[in-house]
Every structure is written in structure tokens, then in C-alpha cells.
Amino acid sequence: MNVSTIICVINAISGLILFQCIPACSASDKDTFKTTVVPNEFIVQFHFKYFSTVRESYIQTKLLSSNITGWRILPRNNLASQYPSDFDILRILDGKKSSIEHIVKTVTSHPSVKAVVSQRSVQRTLAWNFNATLAYKSRRTLGIVRKEDVKHSRRVSSVLHANVLWNLGITGKGVKVAIFDTGLTKNHPHFRNVKERTNWTNEKSLDDRVSHGTFVAGVIASSKECLGLAPDAELYIFKVFTNSQxxxxxxxxxAFNYAIHRKVNILNLSIGGPDFMDSPFVEKVLELSANNVIMVSSAGNDGPLYGTLNNPGDQSDVIGVGGIQFDDKIAKFSSRGMTTWELPLGYGRLGLDxxxxxxxxEGSDVRTxxxxxxxTSVSSPVVAGVAALLISGAFHRIELINPASLKQVIIEGAEKLPTYNMFEQGQGKLSLLKTLSRFTLGAPWQS
Known part of the structure; x- marks a missing residue:
């Protein structure tokens, strides 16, 4: 019988833990991305943020004064409609190349318009593997509870010794963490501090039907069963992918603009793609950093080839995270440096941090x-969780914490892995305790 079809109940004779095993698509969730240009759809970028009526008047004034028709501004049915924004979405109804070029040129000529660039879509594919792993639901039963075997644990909060900080009262309290992914089920039992769930897709449901977003949130802040790193962190859930990915x-x-408005401290982006030519996206990431938002992003799952880093994890203002196994070997799937932005006119950067x-x-399942x-979409929230712990323990020095300073202490606290070069491991393996010691040395931090 195929093991993935078995429902098993193992009742330990000693009465310690009851495991109910259920099949899980989890041996590998290698993400692949395909980015495409949306035909006849453009993002009109403005130099500043304006309310929708002002933005639309700028576009209309230019086009109507030139007697240009066959276009419309697409409505945005999300929270963005309530706030000033620095872009609009323009759809050109006439598919002729000459007409498109003429409209783009006309709109771009407005002094308040920064640029007009193509809208892009991304299709993410999670290549689930059914061949090896069982998810489980556990509950404690009466009897003596054995101490967890940290050496063989797959729970990162245990392996990184987060309990050392928990015992000091450092649990992520007060830190705002934004999670950009597939959403989160309402009232999920693992989370005790979900401040807000927002939907930025064209779907009606805020719930996670894919389970990826739930897992990521669990690694950061689960407070039950599979414990996350910062269980008291304030979670802001941004659903940016549909159920069809x-x-x-x-x-x-x-969503980025709203994260800036909500003044989040950390933004985890367990996604990425090979397309760093999406200039509005790249520039908005820079704006997040300028607004003191610490972004953590996965390096990508396109290893073991070199030069396979994904964006935005390869940006210098982002903490780009690769993946290792629990035996400290670099995971084969983990993308390697260097960056390819500069080629062929210059040398690439290290890229991987x-x-x-x-x-x-181990992390939270979709309902319980x-x-x-x-x-590496799993590795990213590990670093985000560590960042939340560090910040929550240093609110008395919050004025010194920014994307650059936090990135510095995290990479300086890393442990070098033998036999691997810098393009494979960046600055080394994350160490929570060594980073904590660096964090408490004094300020400002110096290399």
C-alpha cells in the first residue's frame, strides 16, 4: 500500500504523544515562476502619490486634449482606492502597435508622470512531491513529557534555541510583520496575534487554499504545536497570490504601499522570480527600505547552478536567504550567486546574504x-522570525534599527560553512545566539 494513502494512529505505550498521520505534499515545494507581459496593459507611474481623481485627471487631460480614445483606467477594488497612490493601470483597447506607442508617448509627456511601463503577471508553480513525508496533528496526553530532541528536530525554533530569548521575555511582542503570500485562514488556532488580513487579488476569499502562506506564517509566529520563532509578533497578512498562484x-x-502606510517593521516575501526588469516592482522595494521596512526574501530554488538568484532577494537592500539541510549541507535546490543584473557590462555582486x-x-498546516x-520560501521566514525576535528585544534602541543595520548584525553573526564558497552560502549559516550577542554589543555597529 502506498504510504501516502495511509491514515495511521500511533499511540505510544508510554502515553506521551499521540500522532495522527495524514498525507502531505511536502517532500519538496520547489517554486517555479513564469513572468509574462500583459498585452495592452500599462502601469502609469507618477512622481508623487495622489488620490484617484487627481491621477485620472492627469491622464485624461493629456489623452483627451490630443483627441485620443480607445483606452480606460482600470479600477482597483481593494484598500488602495482609499489612499493616495503613485500609479494607475491603463488598458489600451486598440491593439495596433502604432496606437499603443502613441498613447504611451502622450501619457509619458505629462510632467507628473514618471514612466509608463508594461504590466506583468507571474504564475507560480509549487511542484508538490507526495513521496516521503507525512504531516501530523499532535496532542499531549497524560504522563511525563519528554524533552524535545533538538539534535533531530525539524522545528527551527528549537534548533536555533529561540527558547533562550523566550525565557528572557523576548517573543516578538510589538513587532509588526507583514507576510506577502497566499493568505491565512480566519481564526487559525496556531496564531494569537493576527492584527489584519487584507486581500489584494481579484478573489473574494481571504483564506489560504494553497497552504503556503499559512506555513510561512507558522514558521514566523505559530504559538501551538509546531512553534514559530516569534509567537507574539503582530501579523499583517497580505494575500497577493490567488488560489491558482x-x-x-x-x-x-x-500591497507595498499599504504596508508602508501601516508602518510594518518586517516584510517577508517568500516568493521571487528571475525578472529584475520589472522596474516599478524594483523601485517600490527601494521605497520600502527608505521607509524603514526590513524586507526578507527567498533566494530562489533554481540551484545548484550559479547566477540563479531571484528578485528581490538579489537586491542589496533586501536580506536574500538561501537554504540548507539540517546536516548543514547546502540544499541542492538553493539558488547560488552571483547577480546577473550587471552582465555583460560589469561584474555581478554576491547577491546571496x-x-x-x-x-x-516543520510548520503550520492550512487549518490545524x-x-x-x-x-528557500521556507528559509526566508526563518530569518524574518529571527529579525522579529531581535527587534522586540531592542525597542529601547529602535532608532538605530533599520534595514542596513539589522542586515549587518545578522550576516556578521553568521557561521561560515566549510567547503562552501561565498556564492553558495553568502556570509554563512544563520545563528540566532551569535547574532543576539552582536546585537547587544553597543551602537552603532561597526564591521
Missing amino acids: VSYTSWFLD IVTYGSQV GCRRLSG
């Missing part, structure tokens, strides 16, 4: 219980 540049831009556990890591997943 589709997203658009404009959805991200709206740090590596941490990303193979068969736990499961295991692999991928």
Missing part, C-alpha cells in the same frame, strides 16, 4: 496541525 505587479505595488534551514522544515516543506 497568479499575481500581478500592480497587486504588489498596492545568508543561508538557513529550508529542507523538511503541522506539516513539513522544503524550499
Whole structure:
């Protein structure tokens, strides 16, 4: 009988833990991305943020004064409509190349318009593997509870010794963490501090039907069963992918603007793609950093080839995270440096900042219980969770914490892995305790 079809109940004679095993698509969740230009759809970028009536008047004034028809501004049915924004989405109804070029040129000539660029879509594919792992639901039963075997644990909070900080009262309290992914089920039992769930897609449901977003949130802040790193962190859930794993540049831009408005401290983006030519996306990431938002992003699952880093994890203002196994070997799937932006006119940068556990890591399942997943999309929330712990323990020095300073202490606290070069491991393996010691040395931090 195939093991993935078995429902098993193992009742330990000693009465310690009851495991109910259920099949899980979890031996590997290697994400692949396909980005495409949306035909006849453009993002009109403005130099400043304006309310919708002002933005539309700028576009209309230019086009109507030139007697240009066959276009419309697409409505945005999300929270962005309530706030000023620095872009609009323009759809050109006439598919002729000459007409499109003429409209783009006309709109671009407005002094308030920064640029007009193509809208892009991304299709993410999670290549689930059914061949090896069982998710489980667990409950404690009466009897003596054994201490967890940290050496063989797949729970990153245990392996990184987060309990040392918990015992000091450092649990992520007060830190705002934004999670950009597939959403989260309402009232999920693992989370005790979900401040807000927002939907930036064209779907009605805020719930996670894919389980990826739930898992990522669990690694950061689960407070039950499969414990996360910062259980008291304030979670802001941004659903930016549909259940069919589709997203658009404009959805991200709206969500990024709202994250800035909510003044989040950390933004985890367990996604990425090979397309760094999406200039509105790249520029908005820079704006996030300028607004003191610490972004953590996965390096990508396109290893072991070199030069396979994904964006935005390869941006210098982002903490780009690769994956390792629990035996400290670099995961085969983990993308390697260097960056390819500069080629062929110059040398690429290192790009990869740090590596941490990303193979068969334990995290929250979509409704309850736990499961295991692999991928750098798992490694990213590990670093985000560590960042939340560090910030919550240093609110008395919050004025010194910014994307650059936090990135510095995290990479300086990393442990070099033998036999691996810098393009494979960045600055080394994440170490929570060593980073904590660096964090408490004094300020400002110096290399």
C-alpha cells in the first residue's frame, strides 16, 4: 500500500504523544515562476502619490486634449482606492502597435508622470512531491513529557534555541510583520496575534487554499504545536497570490504601499522570480527600505547552478536567504550567486546574504496541525522570525534599527560553512545566539 494513502494512529505505550498521520505534499515545494507581459496593459507611474481623481485627471487631460480614445483606467477594488497612490493601470483597447506607442508617448509627456511601463503577471508553480513525508496533528496526553530532541528536530525554533530569548521575555511582542503570500485562514488556532488580513487579488476569499502562506506564517509566529520563532509578533497578512498562484505587479505595488502606510517593521516575501526588469516592482522595494521596512526574501530554488538568484532577494537592500539541510549541507535546490543584473557590462555582486534551514522544515498546516516543506520560501521566514525576535528585544534602541543595520548584525553573526564558497552560502549559516550577542554589543555597529 502506498504510504501516502495511509491514515495511521500511533499511540505510544508510554502515553506521551499521540500522532495522527495524514498525507502531505511536502517532500519538496520547489517554486517555479513564469513572468509574462500583459498585452495592452500599462502601469502609469507618477512622481508623487495622489488620490484617484487627481491621477485620472492627469491622464485624461493629456489623452483627451490630443483627441485620443480607445483606452480606460482600470479600477482597483481593494484598500488602495482609499489612499493616495503613485500609479494607475491603463488598458489600451486598440491593439495596433502604432496606437499603443502613441498613447504611451502622450501619457509619458505629462510632467507628473514618471514612466509608463508594461504590466506583468507571474504564475507560480509549487511542484508538490507526495513521496516521503507525512504531516501530523499532535496532542499531549497524560504522563511525563519528554524533552524535545533538538539534535533531530525539524522545528527551527528549537534548533536555533529561540527558547533562550523566550525565557528572557523576548517573543516578538510589538513587532509588526507583514507576510506577502497566499493568505491565512480566519481564526487559525496556531496564531494569537493576527492584527489584519487584507486581500489584494481579484478573489473574494481571504483564506489560504494553497497552504503556503499559512506555513510561512507558522514558521514566523505559530504559538501551538509546531512553534514559530516569534509567537507574539503582530501579523499583517497580505494575500497577493490567488488560489491558482497568479499575481500581478500592480497587486504588489498596492500591497507595498499599504504596508508602508501601516508602518510594518518586517516584510517577508517568500516568493521571487528571475525578472529584475520589472522596474516599478524594483523601485517600490527601494521605497520600502527608505521607509524603514526590513524586507526578507527567498533566494530562489533554481540551484545548484550559479547566477540563479531571484528578485528581490538579489537586491542589496533586501536580506536574500538561501537554504540548507539540517546536516548543514547546502540544499541542492538553493539558488547560488552571483547577480546577473550587471552582465555583460560589469561584474555581478554576491547577491546571496545568508543561508538557513529550508529542507523538511516543520510548520503550520492550512487549518490545524503541522506539516513539513522544503524550499528557500521556507528559509526566508526563518530569518524574518529571527529579525522579529531581535527587534522586540531592542525597542529601547529602535532608532538605530533599520534595514542596513539589522542586515549587518545578522550576516556578521553568521557561521561560515566549510567547503562552501561565498556564492553558495553568502556570509554563512544563520545563528540566532551569535547574532543576539552582536546585537547587544553597543551602537552603532561597526564591521
